[in-house]
Amino acid sequence: MTNKLTRRGLLKTGAVGGAGLALPTIFTTGAHAFTNEPSGGTVTLGFNVPQSGPYADEGADELRAYMLAVEHLNGEGDGGMLNTFSSKVLEGNGILGKKVEYVTGDTQTKSDAARASAKSMIEKDGAIMITGGSSSGVAVAVQSLCQEAGVIFMAGLTHSNDTTGKDKKANGFRHFFNAYMSGAALAPVLAKTYGTDRKAYHLTADYTWGWTQEESIVAATEALGWETVQTVKTPLSATDFSSYITPVLQTDADVLILNHYGGNMVNSLTNAVQFGLREKVVNGKNFEIVVPLFSRLMARGAGENVKGILGSTNWHWSLQDEGSQAFVKSFGTKYGFPPSQAAHTCYVQTLLYADAVARAGSFNPCAVGEALEGFEFDGMGNGPTLYRAEDHQCFKDVLVVRGKENPTSEFDLLEVVEVTPVGQVTYAPDHPMFAGGALGSCNPGA
Numbered sequence: 001m002t003n004k005l006t007r008r009g010l011l012k013t014g015a016v017g018g019a020g021l022a023l024p025t026i027f028t029t030g031a032h033a034f035t036n037e038p039s040g041g042t043v044t045l046g047f048n049v050p051q052s053g054p055y056a057d058e059g060a061d062e063l064r065a066y067m068l069a070v071e072h073l074n075g076e077g078d079g080g081m082l083n084t085f086s087s088k089v090l091e092g093n094g095i096l097g098k099k100v101e102y103v104t105g106d107t108q109t110k111s112d113a114a115r116a117s118a119k120s121m122i123e124k125d126g127a128i129m130i131t132g133g134s135s136s137g138v139a140v141a142v143q144s145l146c147q148e149a150g151v152i153f154m155a156g157l158t159h160s161n162d163t164t165g166k167d168k169k170a171n172g173f174r175h176f177f178n179a180y181m182s183g184a185a186l187a188p189v190l191a192k193t194y195g196t197d198r199k200a201y202h203l204t205a206d207y208t209w210g211w212t213q214e215e216s217i218v219a220a221t222e223a224l225g226w227e228t229v230q231t232v233k234t235p236l237s238a239t240d241f242s243s244y245i246t247p248v249l250q251t252d253a254d255v256l257i258l259n260h261y262g263g264n265m266v267n268s269l270t271n272a273v274q275f276g277l278r279e280k281v282v283n284g285k286n287f288e289i290v291v292p293l294f295s296r297l298m299a300r301g302a303g304e305n306v307k308g309i310l311g312s313t314n315w316h317w318s319l320q321d322e323g324s325q326a327f328v329k330s331f332g333t334k335y336g337f338p339p340s341q342a343a344h345t346c347y348v349q350t351l352l353y354a355d356a357v358a359r360a361g362s363f364n365p366c367a368v369g370e371a372l373e374g375f376e377f378d379g380m381g382n383g384p385t386l387y388r389a390e391d392h393q394c395f396k397d398v399l400v401v402r403g404k405e406n407p408t409s410e411f412d413l414l415e416v417v418e419v420t421p422v423g424q425v426t427y428a429p430d431h432p433m434f435a436g437g438a439l440g441s442c443n444p445g446a
Contacts, residue, residue: 054264331343
């Protein structure tokens with residue numbers, strides 16, 4: 001079920017305007033025909049986020065960011081990152097002069113539900129671009145749908161290597177970093193902080209993101225001398241991880257790595273602390289817990305349990321570059337609190353799509369894709385960034401963060417301990433962790 005909204009949040013039903021909105025607006029006349037080619041004074045974007053399920057907190061913040069991006073594209077508010085973005089083609093008059101409207105859907109953090117809501121946005125609401133999600137399972141499913149339908153997919157929060165690896169698609173683009181990058185950035189800090197003689201036990205969310213996160217952190221830590229004692233998969237639907245924590249105590253592991261995200265991470269970390277893991281001494285070393293993929297929203301949910309725990313993140317509101325602070329100011333003024341990394345990547349993806357349309361002079365997804373491939377930009381946080389043509393993955397600096405021991409507010413929960421330069425997290429397009437899939441050709445849908 002989707003709701004069609006203008007930037008003012010006014011509800012419109014798919015029935016308004018007659019039967020023409022019931023099916024995709026596919027133009028078959030002309031050499032540049034494509035799915036849902038805008039014919040009037042507006043253009044519709046589809047925001048597909050988890051409004052329920054274990055990643056709902058991220059979804060709520062993503063939707064806030066999307067609405068803010070629409071305001072800025074339509075010339076409302078202070079302009080945010082439009083003022084700092086190195087590309088200067090966006091003028092605050094919509095996209096190619098068309099006012100931006102949007103529809104929303106609930107992915108429920110389920111692939112089937114996400115595909116259904118994205119399909120509805122495309123076929124019933126005329127969405128020309130789909131974006132969003134906080135699960136890599138959802139991202140892979142929706143990216144495939146968008147490839148079939150002939151629309152651009154600007155991925156939201158998706159961290160699995162597979163999204164721009166074996167499951168990459170020509171119509172799909174990812175700004176968020178990935179599991180390999182987390183391992184490459186985090187492992188050296190772990191070795192420096194905890195030593196190279198460590199034994200790790202992994203609890204891993206049992207879907208594409210968890211699998212590739214586990215693979216990446218295992219490879220990166222073992223390369224520095226760590227031993228992997230055991231890896232255990234946990235269902236995404238789990239809320240109580242007590243039965244998974246108990247076996248850890250029966251091994252000689254001295255590090256627990258939680259390849260969990262969102263509510264899963266909050267619950268598994270809470271259970272681990274309740275079982276006294278942080279007070280244990282094993283192999284003559286203090287027992288440590290690591291969360292490879294961190295977010296402020298997770299830190300807030302886990303409370304004091306995050307103090308001192310290391311992880312990685314795509315972006316953090318405390319960054320002092322001009323673009324980050326412009327976004328933090330805009331978001332904070334509108335909502336009363338700083339944005340999350342999920343909000344940041346979704347806001348940036350929306351602007352990057354609009355910018356690519358403007359630079360291409362067309363909404364045709366193949367023209368948009370060509371404008372994004374190999375695009376280098378700055379002023380959006382994380383320093384200079386490249387949208388690599390070979391796999392549609394963004395490459396930029398990665399942050400290693402730690403839970404603050406003495407936070408000053410409910411939002412000041414993480415501290416950046418290292419900004420890992422992009423060169424350290426860059427890999428070849430044919431890296432084994434990303435092998436098995438072909439980008440293929442752009443599909444305009446007509």
